[in-house]
Amino acid sequence: MSVASAAKISSVPETGDEGGMRYLDRLPRRVVLVYLPLLVFMIVLLFPFYWMAITAIKPNYQLTDYNNYSPFWVVGPTLDHIRYLLFETSYPGWLWNTIVISVVATFVSLVTSVFAAYAIERLRFTGAKVVGLAIFLAYLVPPSILFIPLALMVFGFGIYDTKLALIFTYPTFLVPFCTWLLMGYFRSIPYELEECALIDGASRWQILTRILLPLSIPGLISAGIFAFTLSWNEFIYALTFIQSSENKTVPVGVLTELVRSDVYEWGSLMAGALLGSLPVVILYSFFVEHYVSSMTGAVKE
């Protein structure tokens, strides 16, 4: 049998006898090459979450007693760790801080970025291209280089240890990211729409608010979701600029306040990690497509 016809069979499974047999031949191969590795990947990628969740609801006496209780399951799950977290630590306060900071920083960055992206992509003022490139370069500046001078500035402005310190510094990575993403998005909207509106006598402001923004809602959602998760996950600025327990964000609070002495409270630590991840995971699950498109969009453009 020639290669060509074999290929034809493999790409279009036939219902005939021979085709059916070949299909069976190929199935084990497919299991080994595709399903088995996929299964391993899934187990490895998801296990830490499972471990986090199961530890969070395990009673303390089962936590390290692997011989009498199967470590992978829990007998008599308890909410003690979560209760401890919510009522005996500052955890609710950290959650609130993180929400406020993330929402405000995201909103401010988004508004700023819409104008900037519109100016660069659509007004095409002199030098717009250079500014576009500068935005991209700004996106590549990592927080690990900026946190020392920023700490000095935060001190100088007198906003050390306040939410404002983070609200002002988070946009350093959010604005370049959102602008870059929205530039790509605006580029995909046909210019003709704007030309028509211009001819009909619409002002730039009207074009932006009545035509471009309604059409870019998916792009705005993408940028917003991604920016929100980025601020939620931020760590080094929050660690450096915040000192008092009540102003901390979740990632910093869990790490610095829940770890005390040498006895680690694994149950409440895992509960803290789980609860802190939940908001972004829920948000993500509602907007998977937007999230993916903003991630790949930022890479592709």
Place this chain on the structure above:
Amino acid sequence: MSIAMTRSEAGRPARLFDLSQGRNLLGVLFLLPAAVFLLVFLTYPLGLGVWLAFTDARIGRAGVFIGLDNYVSLWGDHVFWLSVFNTVLYTVAASILKFALGLWLALILNEHLPFKAFFRAIVLLPWVVPTVLSAIAFWWIFDAQFSIISWLLIKIGLIETPINFLGDSTNARASVIAANVWRGIPFVAISLLAGLQTIPQSLHEAATLDGASGWQRFHHITLPMLTPIIAVVMTFSVLFTFTDFQLIYVLTRGGPLNATHLMATLSFQRAIPGGHLGEGAAIAVAMIPFLLAAILFSYFGLQRRRWQQGGAD
């Protein structure tokens, strides 16, 4: 520009002038918030960081200019060189693993699978969850006494005593790299998957008809078509890995014996708890050449992609 040109051709040259001036004015006005913000909070601190590296600033005390003293002392500081070595090792090892495993996962996800969208959504989870929080889970998984991995291996009979994941230099390095790879695979896989989906199916069909094997198709079609996006994805990945801070800070804080100190964590340790802002800034500045190399790489990756698509922009 194109509208302006057509308008002037329509016989309204005066309007052209108006329009382009209005455009520039409006452009500046719209750009102003972002520009002012980025200049104050990004460009200025970048310059301030470079300046600080030339001073002996400490927390609570403005420094004086001391020239290259910070760099000179770093030059003779074996902990600094160890951190450079660690950073390079961490970046290279983690990036290679992330690339290989990420590409593999992308190729698997590009097959015709049931519940494909579901799998893709699940795969991204490690990337979505805050690094610090997943790192805390790894901390527990890597516990010296009660590590679940050790328990499993003992149960199977592969080892006798629990593995000292984070207490031994080699193990600690391997552990932090593993945790970093775990977090980075989704980003590489999903980005490459997006790239894979842009490769026209007809190319594969044509090659199959010509008798190309699966490996030949991968080597001569998939890989060349994917190269530009691989360049960009890996640049980002290298950038994130090179400047990583969170994972190390949670898992080892640079220990044991500085075996896992990265430049970023060393910079933090010297500057904030140690109080030597100048020295910390110098370490941070020392990262810039590496980052520039990565950015240039990314730039040429982008150029090549545009060229391949036949775009002039």
